[in-house]
Amino acid sequence: MASDDEEVPVVQILSKQNFYSQALVPLPHLTLSRLPALGPRSLRVRTRVLSITANNFTYARFGDLFGWWGVHPLPAGTPAPYDDAAAYGRINCWGYARVLRSTLPAVPDGSFVWGYLPLGTLALDLEFADAAAAASSGPEPRLLVATNAYRRPLMPIYNRYLVFRAGTPAAAALEAEIERRDPGVAYDSIARCMHLTAYLMALVVFSPAPAPAPSPPPPPANPAGFDLASATVVSFAPASKVGLSFAWVLRRDAPASVGRPRALVAAASEHSAAFARATGLYDRVVVLGGPDDGPAGPAALLGVGPPDSVVLCDFGGRRGASGRWAAGFAAAGCASVRLVAVGGELPDEASLSAPPAPAEAKEPPPPPPPPFEVVRVNADDMLTEAVRRLGEDGYAAVVGGSWAKLRREGLPGFRVTWGEGMEDVRKGWDRFGRGEVQADEGLAFRI
Ligand SMILES: NC(=O)c1ccc[n+]([C@@H]2O[C@H](COP(=O)([O-])OP(=O)(O)OC[C@H]3O[C@@H](n4cnc5c(N)ncnc54)[C@H](OP(=O)(O)O)[C@@H]3O)[C@@H](O)[C@H]2O)c1
Incomplete structure (x- = not known):
């Protein structure tokens, strides 16, 4: 198995028009050892646990409308044809990422974050202007808000990360849970x-x-x-x-x-x-x-x-x-x-490749x-x-x-199916798209 530094990252890339159609694309030029130095007050993280539910497909479906394609853009050097951002994109997931490098002194390498993450093993750099929040005393995990310039237009919820700092009991317990799935x-x-x-x-x-607050912000x-x-x-x-x-x-x-x-x-x-x-x-x-x-x-x-x-x-x-x-x-x-x-x-897959409906059919109902x-x-x-x-x-x-x-407590009758690695993620995405994942099954992946 490659060391963290030499692992070849793999990302899922979707067709924006038919988001049931995907490719797993390796990016050998973006191993950790080839990335530029991490900026100040930042964490370089790699997704470790993710899930697939209808929500992921909704991000793709309305990606243009709500800017969801822009959260994790196609990396420089993505091979053709997937380098065409008009036709292809990367979508997002919720889960845990491991901190591979840190320039936030209070958050050592080996910590974990929970939040909005890329679907793949390519490292992501998150910047946190408020370094003091990471160092403050308080219960674990603690909330840190990513402040990278390109993320500022995002809805604030996507910039909120719960951080489990390595060396704390909370991080140790989480790491053990991830190990045993x-x-x-x-x-x-x-x-x-x-x-x-x-x-x-x-x-x-x-x-x-x-009663309304006496001063802004308004509700x-x-x-x-x-x-x-x-x-x-x-x-x-x-x-x-x-x-x-x-x-x-x-x-x-x-x-x-x-x-x-x-x-x-x-x-x-x-x-x-x-x-x-x-x-x-x-x-x-x-x-x-x-x-x-x-x-x-x-x-x-x-x-x-x-x-x-x-x-x-x-x-x-x-x-x-x-x-x-x-x-x-x-x-x-x-x-x-x-x-x-x-x-x-x-929508089902067939309707995504159908020609657009005539303009009058798109009139909103009264x-x-x-x-x-x-x-x-x-x-x-x-x-x-x-x-x-x-x-x-x-x-x-x-x-x-x-x-x-x-x-x-758990949700009564609900069961989790774990997958391992990006190939299982690909299979899970296809299974969901084919309607094979029933409501009582939750798809989680460790990558
Ligand atoms: N507004 C918000 O802030 C917000 C926040 C979270 C989630 N959401 C949205 O809530 C929805 C549910 O998200 P979730 O993650 O809870 O999804 P999920 O657990 O995967 O939802 C599955 C359910 O969706 C229904 N469904 C409709 N079309 C489907 C299809 N083609 N394939 C499979 N299931 C289909 C099914 O219910 P039936 O079999 O009864 O039809 C199924 O039980 C998504 O649209 C998500 O984006 C919105």
Whole structure:
């Protein structure tokens, strides 16, 4: 096995048009020994643990819109044809990276970071202007915010890294977990960001809004203060990691500010309904397109009507089911119908290579009539708002505490499949693209 210095890095490169099509590209000119000296206050890290879920494909799908292709650009010297940044790109993942070199005195080589990482073994240099934060006393892991100039336009959530400093008990425990491929490490990679999103929904979107702060910053775009008390909550893609995490938070660890729903309903595809049911996290599971999802409509099915509130959380359900159901609840005269959009359905591969639809077909549909309200949420806005309300320490305590609890308990019936090395990552990406990864299976990789 090559030493760290001579290991030939391998990166995954995707076709931007058809992100199910990938290549593993070795970059022999970018071994550690050939890289320029590391800049000041920086960590040179290499991804060690990553996961593949629908979220990775979503980054590719909307990469141009949200700048996700730009986080880990094609390196100089990438061989043709993959050097064409209009056609090809690298996408991102959540997981752990090992610190190979450090110019941050408080963070020695051999430390680990958790956060937003490149999918491959090529080293990444992260700069941290606030070197004092790394050296300060405080619990491990500690939060450091990357400040490389090219990363400044990114949503702040992508620059936040949890650092486990070598020599501390937390780093030693983590390293041992990675060595033995502990399920907890897989959970950190597969579901920590999803739990974060779900917990923030509870904390920000479904908690009463506090009085506005007397001075800036103003609250971000996310709504606040939807009361779940007595509402019927319907989850689409309820067996996704973010959907499961949301159900788990409501059931097992809801912030005190969150009202108790009348019912938590899973509206799942035929692929995921059995697993959603087996988790025991839902009061009821409806198979979309199945006998229950018939012409009588969702309001009759769930026994809700004019005095009732319905909150639909769409974590990426298929075939526009959440919009159809929301329209059904509105037509039944429900007092309020709120559709909270978190994720989106993944297109199948054939549709990605189809010619673009004619312009008129792209016209957005007319806005739905009241009481039907659509709200799009994202983790970054919610995180900013949670930190504004609770402060960094308060935020870290509640969200970190809840994550530790979920990690300990696990998601009922969910199992982890570990892969080893980039070739397994390639196979996992292909399996997911072919629809072979069922909702009860989480793909984690050690590379
Ligand atoms: N807004 C935010 O800040 C935020 C944060 C985190 C995640 N997200 C988004 O939430 C969504 C779920 O992410 P995740 O990582 O939790 O995903 P995941 O666990 O891999 O989700 C799998 C679920 O997605 C549904 N799905 C729809 N089309 C699919 C397809 N072609 N192949 C496989 N599953 C498909 C399935 O539910 P059914 O079988 O029931 O259809 C499946 O159970 C993604 O769109 C992600 O980007 C958004």
